[in-house]
Amino acid sequence: xxxxxxxxxxxxxxxxxxxxxxxxxxxxxxxxxxxxxxxxxxxxxxxxxxxxxxxxxxxxxxxxxxxxxxxxxxxxxxxxxxxxxxxxxxxxxxxxxxxxxxxxxxxxxxxxxxxxxxxxxxxxxxxxxxxxxxxxxxxxxxxxxxxxxxxxxxxxxxxxxxxxxxxxxxxxxxxxxxxxxxxxxxxxxxxxxxxxxxxxxxxxxxxxxxxxxxxxxxxxxxxxxxxxxxxxxxxxxxxxxxxxxxxxxxxxxxxxxxxxxxxxxxxxxxxxxxxxxxxxxxxxxxxxxxxxxxxxxxxxxxxxxxxxxxxxxxxxxxxxxxxxxxxxxxxxxxxxxxxxxxxxxxxxxxxxxxxxxxxxxxxxxxxxxxxxxxxxxxxxxxxxxxxxxxxxxxxxxxxxxxx
Numbered sequence: 001x002x003x004x005x006x007x008x009x010x011x012x013x014x015x016x017x018x019x020x021x022x023x024x025x026x027x028x029x030x031x032x033x034x035x036x037x038x039x040x041x042x043x044x045x046x047x048x049x050x051x052x053x054x055x056x057x058x059x060x061x062x063x064x065x066x067x068x069x070x071x072x073x074x075x076x077x078x079x080x081x082x083x084x085x086x087x088x089x090x091x092x093x094x095x096x097x098x099x100x101x102x103x104x105x106x107x108x109x110x111x112x113x114x115x116x117x118x119x120x121x122x123x124x125x126x127x128x129x130x131x132x133x134x135x136x137x138x139x140x141x142x143x144x145x146x147x148x149x150x151x152x153x154x155x156x157x158x159x160x161x162x163x164x165x166x167x168x169x170x171x172x173x174x175x176x177x178x179x180x181x182x183x184x185x186x187x188x189x190x191x192x193x194x195x196x197x198x199x200x201x202x203x204x205x206x207x208x209x210x211x212x213x214x215x216x217x218x219x220x221x222x223x224x225x226x227x228x229x230x231x232x233x234x235x236x237x238x239x240x241x242x243x244x245x246x247x248x249x250x251x252x253x254x255x256x257x258x259x260x261x262x263x264x265x266x267x268x269x270x271x272x273x274x275x276x277x278x279x280x281x282x283x284x285x286x287x288x289x290x291x292x293x294x295x296x297x298x299x300x301x302x303x304x305x306x307x308x309x310x311x312x313x314x315x316x317x318x319x320x321x322x323x324x325x326x327x328x329x330x331x332x333x334x335x336x337x338x339x340x341x342x343x344x345x346x347x348x349x350x351x352x353x354x355x356x357x358x359x360x361x362x363x364x365x366x367x368x369x370x371x372x373x374x375x376x377x378x379x380x381x382x383x384x385x386x387x388x389x390x391x392x393x394x395x396x397x398x399x400x401x402x403x
Contacts, residue, residue, distance in 0.1 A: 006036070006037060006059060006060075006061060007036070007037050007038075007039050007058050007059060007060045007061070008027070008031050008037065008038050008039070008060065008061075008062050008063075008064070008246065008249070009039050009040075009041060009055065009058055009060040009062070009063045009064070010024065010027060010038060010039065010040045010041065010063075010064050010066070011041045011045070011046050011063060011064070011065045011066065012041070012042075012043040012044075012046065012065060012066045012067070013040055013043075013066050014043055014066075015040065017219075018219040019217065019219055019238050020066060022219075022238035022239045022242070023066065023087065023238045023239065023241055023242035023245075024038075024040070024242060025239050025242065026238070026239035026240055026241060026242025026243035026244075026245075026246070027064060027242040027243065027245065027246045028242075029239070029242075029243055029364065030242075030243045030247050031246055034250075036246075039058055039060070046065075055082075060082055061082065061083065061249075062082065062083045062084070062085075062246075062249035063082055063083070063084045063085070064084070064085050064086075064087060064242075064245050064246065064249070065084060065085070065086050065087065066087045066088065067086050067087060067088050067089045067090060067095075068087070068088035083099070083249050084098065084099065085099045085100070085245045085246075085248045085249055086098050086099065086100045086101070087100075087101050087241060087242070087245055088101075088102060088103065088135075089102060089278070090134075091134040099248055099278075099279075100278035100279070101241055101244060101245040101248065101278060101279050101280070101281060102278040102279070102280055102281075103135060103236060103241075103280065103281060103282070104280040104281065104282035104283075105135050105138035105139045105142065106138065106142040107280075107282035107283055108139055108142075108216055108234055108236070108282065108283055109138075109139045109140075109141075109142035109143040109146065109186070110142065110146060111234045111282075111283040111286055112139075112143065112186045112214045112216065112234050112286075113143055113146040113147070113186070114286075115214050115232060115234070115286045115288070115292060116184035116185075116186060116212060116214050116292065117146075117150070117184070117342070118292075118341050118342045118343060120342050121152075121182060121184035121212065122152075122180060122181075122182060122183070123152060123153050123154070123179075123180045123183045123184070124143070124147045124152055124153065124154040124155070124183065124184045124185075125154065125155040125156070125157070125179055125183050125184070125185045125186070125211075126139075126140050126143045126144065126154060126155075126156050126157070126185070126186045126187075126188070127156075127157040127172070127185065127186070127187045127188065127192050127193075127195075127196055128140050128156070128157060128158055128159050128188055128192070129159060129188050129189065129192060130159055130163075130165070130168060130192075131159055132159050132161065135188075136159070136188045136189075139186075139188045139216070140156060140188065143186050144156070155175075155179065155183075157171075157172060157175050169195065169198075169199065172195060172196070172199040173199045173202050173203055175199075176196065176199045176200050176203060176205065176211075177203040177205070179211060181210060181211075182210070182211065182212075183211045183212075184211070184212045184213075184214075185207075185211050185212065185213045185214075186213075186214055187213060187214070187215045187216070188215075188216060189215060189216045189217050190215040190216060190217045190218075190219070190228060190231060190233055191215075192215065193213055193214070193215030193216075193231045193233070193291075194215075194227045194228065194231065196213060197213065197227055197230070197231065197291070198227075207230075207290075207291050208290060208291050208292060208293050212232075212291060212292045213231060213232065213291040213292070214231075214232045214233065214234065214286070214291070214292060215231050215232070215233045215234070216233060216234045216236065217233060217234075217235070217236055218233045218234065218235025218236060218284075218287050219235075219238075229289065229290075230289055230290040230291055231289055231290075231291045232286060232287060232288050232289045232290075232291045232292040233286070233287045233289070234283045234286050234287075235283060235284045235285055235286065235287050236281070236282070236283055236284065237281050237282060237283065237284040237362070238281075239362065240281050240284070240362070241281040244279060244281060248279060284358060284359070284362060285355045285358050285359060286355065288310055288351075288352070288355070289310075290307075293306050293307060293310075301326050301327070301328070301333070301336075302336055302337055302340045302341070305322055305325075305326065305333075305337060305345070306341070306348065308322060308325070309322065309345075309348050309349055309352055310352055313348075313349045313352035313353050313356075313376055314352065314353055314356050314374065314375050314376040316376045317349060317376065318349075319334075319344070319345040319346045319349065322345060322349075323345070333345075349376075350386065353375040353376050353377060353383075354375075354386060354387065354390060356374070356375045357371050357372075357375045357383060357387065357395075360374060360375070361395055361398060361399055362399075364399070368395055368396060368399065371383065371395070383395075
């Protein structure tokens with residue numbers, strides 16, 4: 001019989017940052033279903049004297065440790081015999097036998113490639129993190145693999161050991177100035193994406209008109225930041241990561257240790273967590289913003305149409321109504337749009353709506369029956385049919401995989 005947890009202890013969650021707040025929301029959602037109390041421990045407390053005694057005083061039956069909160073990660077088995085799950089754990093050997101919840105970096109790169117490949121760009125590029133981190137290398141490798149699969153070149157900006165920040169910025173400026181025009185650029189996270197935008201601006205080039213850009217995280221690391229608001233980003237499902245990490249603690253004794261992930265939907269495939277194979281979480285959707293709008297650069301009205309779709313698609317906008325705003329025939333408008341974007345006006349509208357539907361579906365408090373009207377669909381049946389066609393699974397089943 002599974003022992004009920006009295007206290008679920010979260011270690012190194014930096015709650016001033018959105019990523020950790022989302023993970024905490026997921027942990028609390030699962031904890032509520034089990035009647036557990038959640039106790040947070042500030043970053044760095046685990047390395048202070050007397051921490052073991054402090055932890056023992058909480059009488060926890062489980063801990064979740066956020067390893068990406070700092071480079072000075074806590075050691076495995078932080079609580080001795082207490083079941084522990086590590087979020088975003090290092091790839092170093094000591095962690096390989098611990099229960100871990102890691103990001104599916106291959107799925108992240110594929111999601112970025114799908115967003116960037118609309119409009120059939122002439123070439124691709126990928127920019128790595130400032131350090132040679134394992135997660136960054138995996139995203140870069142998978143993105144290159146996607147490029148090879150379609151026969152397109154992929155240029156790479158690799159990190160250099162011991163390179164200081166100013167030297168890296170100067171090297172990045174030289175690198176972006178040599179990129180082919182209209183290149184599709186993947187930055188391995190949003191911080192890197194901001195560096196790329198600044199580099200383009202410094203050499204008199206523009207995102208999205210000279211290149212398109214996608215980052216990763218879907219969060220604002222620095223509060224109100226105009227650069228972040230303009231960068232399309234693969235939004236990682238941090239809430240689901242926290243939820244599944246808490247759920248894994250139930251299986252620390254050998255049961256209920258599965259979680260779902262996939263290229264398009266967390267319910268498409270599942271992996272069983274084990275001490276040698278981490279469970280994974282992946283992307284939720286792509287936040288489409290200005291940095292990928294430049295795929296319609298050939299005709300100014302296509303740029304305007306893309307912006308209108310992303311702003312009004314969930315308000316009932318139709319392809320016919322959009323074409324009526326353009327000062328050319330509907331046939332020519334549709335043709336130019338498809339040439340620039342690689343798909344029809346209707347497909348762009350549906351993509352915005354389905355992304356919004358996934359966002360709402362991930363929020364357990366939103367009734368499934370109300371989602372269609374929030375996303376601009378004419379009926380609930382229309383949304384359900386499209387969702388199943390896109391993901392091969394029903395909406396209720398998708399939500400159920402997150403409980």
